[in-house]
Amino acid sequence: MLPTYRRLLCALLLLLPATLRAQATFTPAQYEQDFDYFWTTVKRNYCYFDKKQTDWEKVRQAAEPQLKSVTTRAQFVRLLENALNELYDNHASLSTNLPDSRRLIPSATDVWGAFIEGKAVLVDIRRGLGAEQVGLRPGMEVLALNDMPIEQAIQPFIGRSLKTVDDAARQVALNLALAGDHRTPRKLTVRVGGKKQDFYPDKNGLALENIQYTGLLESKRLGTIGYVKINNSLGNNALIAAFDSALTALNDTQGLILDLRECPSGGNTTVARAIMGRFITQEQPYQRHELTAEEVEFGVERTWIELVSPRPNPYTQPLVVLVGRWTGSMPEGITIGLDGMKRATVMGTEMARLNGAIYSFRIPNSGIGFNIPAERLYRIDGLPRENYVPQVIVPPSAGGSDKTLEVALLRLRRSSKH
Structure with a gap:
């Protein structure tokens, strides 16, 4: 149990506006407390562990040495993102992001990929957005993303705790790679009619960050x-x-x-x-x-x-x-x-x-929110x-x-x- 003064400090921090909490400085010990809350909450409430290859205990073990050097909110956010990636679940997310965080799937994406007979294939294109506008179409094979071979591009998004890398984990990793981040324009190299061709779905700006509708x-x-x-x-x-x-x-x-x-x-x-x-x-x-x-x-x-x-x-x-x-x-x-x-x-x-259905939780010190299927x-x-x-x-x-x-x-x- 936390000492009384620390519990009081946590309570006071939660009363602060989110913008002030985001600017606050926390100690490595406080980030460790926050991660423990996050990890324990996921363990108790996430309801799909039985169909995952995730070793959640291994996720905590991998995070513990990293937490000792966490001194900024951005470092902590990235650590949490990496932990959630271990669930390879598009319905699990943080309430905040970094400029180089992956876009949310499916809300902020315009292509959908799948591995078919070992090949990364675009199986659907979102109507009216950048990917469709530049000519990307269902059925195209993706060869590279920003000049990186697609098999290499998906590796950062495949969990390190998995007992085995199943098809579901590879598909989530593929779509995270295809989604891109919030600051880097994408270049997709695909096979069209037996030939390589490059497409730039963000060439008119990062429109996926600000999708507009004419009405409800x-x-x-x-x-x-x-x-x-x-x-x-x-x-x-x-x-x-x-x-x-x-x-x-x-x-x-x-x-x-x-x-x-x-x-x-x-x-x-x-x-x-x-x-x-x-x-x-x-x-x-x-x-x-x-x-x-x-x-x-x-x-x-x-x-x-x-x-x-x-x-x-x-x-x-x-x-x-x-x-x-x-x-x-x-x-x-x-x-x-x-x-x-x-x-x-x-x-x-x-x-x-x-x-x-997702439940939303908020981490005590940093105030970062996260959502998981419960x-x-x-x-x-x-x-x-x-x-x-x-x-x-x-x-x-x-x-x-x-x-x-x-x-x-x-x-x-x-x-x-x-």
Whole structure:
């Protein structure tokens, strides 16, 4: 236990504004205390250790000698980032970053890569951003990043504590490399038609640091079909009124498309349930939760089912939900909810496959926040949310065409004739 004066100091520091705490000077001993809090909190609350190759005890052992020389906030942030990388989990993050920190996946990325038959391949490109604008397309093989062979470029992002480097760890490392950092323009060398070609997705500036939208959502009529696209605003409670207004205006359409492909930053359950509640006429379960920390500590399982209640003026015509790699976290919950309630047909590609629900914590001395998945989430029938794939797979398109939207329109127009 900390001496009384140290506990009092920690309490006083937490009362300081975050900007002042960031400027405060801490001793190596205080950084050691902070790391111990971080490490212990992750150990007790992170709920996906069973599917990782991570040796979390080894992470602490590796950090202990480094902590003795930590004297600045930046050094401590980098140490925490490296520790979180050992989880190879895109849903675990810090609330702060350095200029050379990796961009968050998927929120601040414009390409999605995977290893296919041993080759690093671009499997999807985010619509409207730098990668698409310069001509990068799905199916291109990535050979190098900023002139570094791709196998070499991913090495800094593969954990040092892993019992074995599994495919999941390599894929996360690949996407961290492709994401780039907050200050260095990327150069991707890819194979196109058997030839090497260089692309510069950040040539017009680091636009991924400041993605702008025209509004919380976009809505329109496509003939007799309604279309609503959510612009990464599922964490904004103002979306509820905007969505209600848009849906009411489209209430006489013969089918509706709900586009969640530009929702990488998650959201909150209030907004999510408000949206789902407009598509049902009776209370229904939509998601199963499992809190593993209680079982780890006490040996008692804790699970519960979350319900959605219907809201006034429900939309009862056929519904198609569009999803993709930049459908992350809460929109994934909306998707498995509407699917589980058999209220929608889901089309597109795999989603971001983010693990569970995140809980947020704050380190005592430095005040640095971090987020980790602490609840497992499941579709109502028990399918893990991160394992869900759309009912109708539509390969990604880029360069102006939108095959997924075309397929959705065709399906709804056909159903409206019957």
